[in-house]
Each structure stands twice: as structure tokens, then as C-alpha cells.
Amino acid sequence: MSAPVPFLDLRQPTAALRGQIDGAIARVLDRGLYLLGPELEAFESEFASWCGARHCAGVASGFSALQLIVRACGIGPGDEVIVPGNTHIATWLAVTSAGARPVPVDPDAATRVITAAGAESAITPRTRAVFAVHLYGMPCDLKGLSELCRGRGLRLLVDAAQSAGAEIDGSRNLCHGDAAAYSFYPTKNLGALGDGGAVVTDDPEIDGAVRLLRNYGMRHFADHPMRGVNARMEEIHAAVLREKLVLLDEWNARRAALARRYMGRLEGMPGVAGPEVPGWAGHAWHLFVVEVEDRDLIRRRLDAEGIGTAVHYPLPPHRTAALETVGPFPPLPITDRLSRRVLSLPMNPFLSDAQADRVMDALAGALGKVGG
Ligand SMILES: Cc1ncc(COP(=O)(O)O)c(C=O)c1O
Structure with a gap:
């Protein structure tokens, strides 16, 4: 590996x-x-x-x-x-x-x-x-x-x-x-x-x-x-x-370049939805978050390939013990669905192009195995 x-x-x-x-x-x-x-x-x-x-x-x-x-x-x-x-x-x-x-x-x-x-x-x-x-x-x-x-x-x-x-x-x-x-x-x-x-x-x-x-x-x-x-x-x-502020623009530009690289690879990859960014929006790319079915399975498969991931967030605030009593809340179907599907991929200015490509290869592989 x-x-x-x-x-x-x-x-x-x-x-x-x-x-x-x-x-x-x-x-x-x-x-x-x-x-x-x-x-x-x-x-x-x-x-x-x-x-x-x-x-x-x-x-x-x-x-x-x-x-x-x-x-x-x-x-x-x-x-x-x-x-x-x-x-x-x-x-x-x-x-x-x-x-x-x-x-x-x-x-x-x-x-x-x-x-x-x-x-x-x-x-x-x-x-x-x-x-x-x-x-x-x-x-x-x-x-x-x-x-x-x-x-x-x-x-x-x-x-x-x-x-x-x-x-x-x-x-x-x-x-x-x-x-x-x-x-x-x-x-x-x-x-x-x-x-x-x-x-x-x-x-x-x-x-x-x-x-x-x-x-x-x-x-x-x-x-x-x-x-x-x-x-x-x-x-x-x-x-x-x-x-650190002196380097922030440079670091953010690197994040944006990585996001473009990821987005290019996601196009046409079945079973995954990438972030959508309207023309007026300048995304700061703090996190690069995709959506997949069987998120936890995909995560385990990526982990087995040595790819670190995270989930932001697995439990929305309205479902926490701390806040559920603040309700009643209206139904939040999109929030609930996102909490089951979101997966954060490596995104930081120190990631190389080769590492980003490895993340996408591993993701494609993990998604391919889910169907088969
Ligand atoms: C969206 C959002 N709001 C608030 C906070 C809280 O910031 P801090 O941890 O600096 O208190 C965080 C993260 O840590 C966050 O991601």
C-alpha cells in the first residue's frame, strides 16, 4: 500500500x-x-x-x-x-x-x-x-x-x-x-x-x-x-x-486548486455527489464534503486504503440529548439525510496533487466495490 x-x-x-x-x-x-x-x-x-x-x-x-x-x-x-x-x-x-x-x-x-x-x-x-x-x-x-x-x-x-x-x-x-x-x-x-x-x-x-x-x-x-x-x-x-495570516491567501489558493482537482475527478463518478458552488460564491474550502450512500462502509474502505476522512456532522444539534428538549422542531429531512451521507475528504494546503489523486482513486475503488 x-x-x-x-x-x-x-x-x-x-x-x-x-x-x-x-x-x-x-x-x-x-x-x-x-x-x-x-x-x-x-x-x-x-x-x-x-x-x-x-x-x-x-x-x-x-x-x-x-x-x-x-x-x-x-x-x-x-x-x-x-x-x-x-x-x-x-x-x-x-x-x-x-x-x-x-x-x-x-x-x-x-x-x-x-x-x-x-x-x-x-x-x-x-x-x-x-x-x-x-x-x-x-x-x-x-x-x-x-x-x-x-x-x-x-x-x-x-x-x-x-x-x-x-x-x-x-x-x-x-x-x-x-x-x-x-x-x-x-x-x-x-x-x-x-x-x-x-x-x-x-x-x-x-x-x-x-x-x-x-x-x-x-x-x-x-x-x-x-x-x-x-x-x-x-x-x-x-x-x-x-x-500565519501572511500565508493565508497562499494556503487558501492551494485549497481552491485541490478542490478543482477533486471536482474534475468527481465528474462522471457514479454514486457520489460533490459540493455545488454557484457563480457568485467564493468557497473557502475549509472542508471538501461529498455525499454517498453507505457512508460508513465507504469510510471503512477508504480507511483500509490509508485515506483519512471525517464526518461533519453525524448528529445534527436537534438530535442531541443536550438540545432535543429545546424543541419541538419542524421536520428537517434534508439535515437528517445529510447527516447520514456526508463524508469529508482530506483538504488542506499541504496535500500534494499525487495525494489528492490517490484519494480520488481510492474513492472510486470504494464506490465500485459497494455495488459489486
Ligand atoms: C460552524 C462552527 N461554528 C462554531 C465553531 C466553534 O468554534 P470554536 O471551536 O473556536 O469555539 C466551530 C468549530 O469549531 C464551527 O465549525
């Missing part, structure tokens, strides 16, 4: 930048300032500019970013927030942790993200916001969704945890709605050496509220206008993220 193709090897991005990372950590150690210092300030301004947005506030994790935009928008008990059925549980938990109720809608079956029509069908007098999740790096149609939200007086919040680099009509900033939550979890397109996140917005009020909330609601010492939390990004993470 040829060499295995891991789903992801997080030593690779670190090795590619080892000198810069060592230097970034040394800067912080030598300065002796570990929180809310110059590395965070610089990262915020560099990431805002990379995103084409006015403001960025670094926070402790993607989940903190989600929670803080919900709080900054004043959403709380008695309010409803429309969420996709198929998302990481964090999107729903950000809503429930504010005391509000997540109201799920199915995504579009082809793009696997929610649409304005889907969101509209779930609006009630209690709806305060729509949470768009650019799942796998595929942007939702925020033009349609912002028109809907503006017309109904709703906030448009974005879970951008998986979509660093996504574009709508060639613009990164069109992907942000009223405010977007990024995650720098180590596996993400821009990954820290631990937890990290950011809120990106053009709205100075949301930015100001997030900055207070992340640090105990404290404006100055002994001046606490809001009940905040501790959700600060550490200087070491900010310093390392600054070094």
Missing part, C-alpha cells in the same frame, strides 16, 4: 512557519505582556483589513465570538433566532446560552447552506435574528438574506468559523452580515496553537459591546457598564496568528 494520506496533520502548518512562530512567541515572552497588548491590537487591525471590514475584536474562541455577537445584539429570553439544522452545535448553543430559542431550518440540498426562502418560512413575531452559517467554507446567499432581514427588522448574524477567505461577488466583507464570528481553532483555515476567535463587523456599536463583554464588561478599572465574561484572546495566540 502507498503511504497513508492523513485527513489533517497539524504539524505541517507549524513546521512551514516554525522560525516565524518561534520569533512571535519570543516577542511576547520578552515583552512580558500576555493579555490585551500590542499583538492583539495589531492582529485585530490586520485581520479586519484582510477581511475588508472596519472592526475586528479578538476573543478566546469561535464559541465566545458567537456568544458575544448574540449578547451584543441584545438577544435574550423570549427571543427566537433562526439557525441551520445542519451546523456545528456551537451555533445553537450560542443562542441557548443567551436564553433565546434556536429555530432550525433545513439548508438547500445542493449547496448545504440556508437560503432566504428557507429562513423566511420560520419567521414568527418573536424572531430577532437569522444566523447564517457559511458551512464548510461555502457562503450563504447574504444578499438575499440581508434583504429579508432588513425588510423584517431582523439582525443578520454570521457563523464564519469555517469560512476565512470566503467571498460573495468577489468581496470578503459581503460575507459578514451585521457581525460575523470567526474561529481560529487549530484545524481552521487560519488556525491558532490553541483556541481563538474574532468578531468582525462594520458596526461600531457591536464592536464596542464585544470589546466590553470579552473583558468582564469593564470599560476602565471599576467601571462596569455591562455584565461581561472572560473571553480575551491571549497575546501569544495573536502573535502567532499574525505570522
Whole structure:
């Protein structure tokens, strides 16, 4: 058997930048300032500019970013927030942790993200916001969704945890709605050496509220206008993220090239559906997700060939013990079907063309065997 193709090897991005990372950590150690210092300030301004947005506030994790935009928008008990059925549980938990109720809608079956029509069908007098999740790096149609939200007086919040680099009509900033939550979890397109996140917005009020909330609601010492939390990004993470941000465009371009290579091979391969990307959408290719019948069998066959895979996600939030009591929920047939069929193939900037071809050869072989 040829060499295995891991789903992801997080030593690779670190090795590619080892000198810069060592230097970034040394800067912080030598300065002796570990929180809310110059590395965070610089990262915020560099990431805002990379995103084409006015403001960025670094926070402790993607989940903190989600929670803080919900709080900054004043959403709380008695309010409803429309969420996709198929998302990481964090999107729903950000809503429930504010005391509000997540109201799920199915995504579009082809793009696997929610649409304005889907969101509209779930609006009630209690709806305060729509949470768009650019799942796998595929942007939702925020033009349609912002028109809907503006017309109904709703906030448009974005879970951008998986979509660093996504574009709508060639613009990164069109992907942000009223405010977007990024995650720098180590596996993400821009990954820290631990937890990290950011809120990106053009709205100075949301930015100001997030900055207070992340640090105990404290404006100055002994001046606490809001009940905040501790959700600060550490200087070491900010310093390392600054070094990685320099390479992010190059890394994302490599992801896009691999996605094109995969898509070319999927054309005409029976028994598998690849991602569908409309012309206006710039996919960030955080994950490359196909759909197959007998997903678990195909996964085992790929594993036997040394191909690492993952499933995002096998259990949708409405079926978890933690959240099933938040219902009743409407039927979510597309979400349920996706949870049985989705399979994430290796997708990262360090995958070679030869490895990508090996993944596709193994997939074709695994699918061929299922029928026979
Ligand atoms: C769609 C989505 N939302 C939210 C999160 C939470 O981010 P974090 O792990 O940084 O808290 C993640 C992933 O980890 C995610 O994939």
C-alpha cells in the first residue's frame, strides 16, 4: 500500500512557519505582556483589513465570538433566532446560552447552506435574528438574506468559523452580515496553537459591546457598564496568528486548486455527489464534503486504503440529548439525510496533487466495490 494520506496533520502548518512562530512567541515572552497588548491590537487591525471590514475584536474562541455577537445584539429570553439544522452545535448553543430559542431550518440540498426562502418560512413575531452559517467554507446567499432581514427588522448574524477567505461577488466583507464570528481553532483555515476567535463587523456599536463583554464588561478599572465574561484572546495566540495570516491567501489558493482537482475527478463518478458552488460564491474550502450512500462502509474502505476522512456532522444539534428538549422542531429531512451521507475528504494546503489523486482513486475503488 502507498503511504497513508492523513485527513489533517497539524504539524505541517507549524513546521512551514516554525522560525516565524518561534520569533512571535519570543516577542511576547520578552515583552512580558500576555493579555490585551500590542499583538492583539495589531492582529485585530490586520485581520479586519484582510477581511475588508472596519472592526475586528479578538476573543478566546469561535464559541465566545458567537456568544458575544448574540449578547451584543441584545438577544435574550423570549427571543427566537433562526439557525441551520445542519451546523456545528456551537451555533445553537450560542443562542441557548443567551436564553433565546434556536429555530432550525433545513439548508438547500445542493449547496448545504440556508437560503432566504428557507429562513423566511420560520419567521414568527418573536424572531430577532437569522444566523447564517457559511458551512464548510461555502457562503450563504447574504444578499438575499440581508434583504429579508432588513425588510423584517431582523439582525443578520454570521457563523464564519469555517469560512476565512470566503467571498460573495468577489468581496470578503459581503460575507459578514451585521457581525460575523470567526474561529481560529487549530484545524481552521487560519488556525491558532490553541483556541481563538474574532468578531468582525462594520458596526461600531457591536464592536464596542464585544470589546466590553470579552473583558468582564469593564470599560476602565471599576467601571462596569455591562455584565461581561472572560473571553480575551491571549497575546501569544495573536502573535502567532499574525505570522500565519501572511500565508493565508497562499494556503487558501492551494485549497481552491485541490478542490478543482477533486471536482474534475468527481465528474462522471457514479454514486457520489460533490459540493455545488454557484457563480457568485467564493468557497473557502475549509472542508471538501461529498455525499454517498453507505457512508460508513465507504469510510471503512477508504480507511483500509490509508485515506483519512471525517464526518461533519453525524448528529445534527436537534438530535442531541443536550438540545432535543429545546424543541419541538419542524421536520428537517434534508439535515437528517445529510447527516447520514456526508463524508469529508482530506483538504488542506499541504496535500500534494499525487495525494489528492490517490484519494480520488481510492474513492472510486470504494464506490465500485459497494455495488459489486
Ligand atoms: C460552524 C462552527 N461554528 C462554531 C465553531 C466553534 O468554534 P470554536 O471551536 O473556536 O469555539 C466551530 C468549530 O469549531 C464551527 O465549525
